[in-house]
């Protein structure tokens with residue numbers, strides 16, 4: 705069964721077609737990569753999945769719920785992190801996690817916060833204001849917030865942005881472990897191709913709002929005759945420029 709079913713989805717901003725009739729699924733228990741150059745339409749797609757933007761056309765089904773008519777049932781079972789969406793800056797890290805935990809009605813919230821603080825090495829940051837943290841510290845708090853309700857669908861926009869290589873590696877292993885233990889589906893937008901190769905069973909390649917190719921990382925690498933996904937990405941991006 706699929707956690708996400710997107711059919712013929714479009715979104716325009718004035719004359720700009722940000723997302724252009726895309727269709728895809730995210731199976732339960734899978735991590736799917738959403739790739740594309742700057743302005744390809746990844747964030748717009750994720751925003752529609754979250755119900756933040758209303759599509760001009762098409763349908764989105766999340767965890768069995770039609771987002772046009774029944775989105776609150778789905779929103780309770782999903783979560784997201786994005787470096788482009790700031791957490792309330794005046795609240796401490798602990799207050800932030802508590803607010804989101806209450807919003808999602810998380811049972812035994814203090815234990816959940818303590819577990820996440822341990823998992824993402826946040827214990828020494830719990831009493832610090834979110835606005836006063838470094839970029840990498842904010843990313844770790846955003847990931848803890850994204851997991852607070854043990855979501856069945858996790859939407860991740862650049863989840864390791866600003867993390868040092870050691871912490872990024874640790875976070876990737878935590879995301880893999882969460883998917884394996886929970887059976888959650890993950891949609892991952894990332895510019896880090898080695899991260900995508902490691903985490904994603906399949907990828908969707910976006911260009912100018914369309915999905916121009918899709919498949920497993922290995923299949924795409926073979927189809928384009930390249931050594932890795934980074935080279936495939938560059939080949940598609942350059943083809944786009946000359947198109």
Ligand SMILES: Nc1ncnc2c1ncn2[C@@H]1O[C@H](COP(=O)(O)OP(=O)(O)OP(=O)(O)O)[C@@H](O)[C@H]1O
Nearest residue numbers: 717720721722740741742743744745746747748749
């Ligand atoms: N609120 C908005 N108003 C007008 N145009 C927008 C708006 N949001 C996005 N766009 C445009 O829609 C297109 C897709 O943008 P989007 O942010 O979805 O791309 P992206 O793939 O996430 O890019 P990046 O990798 O740079 O984050 C771009 O041309 C962008 O300028």
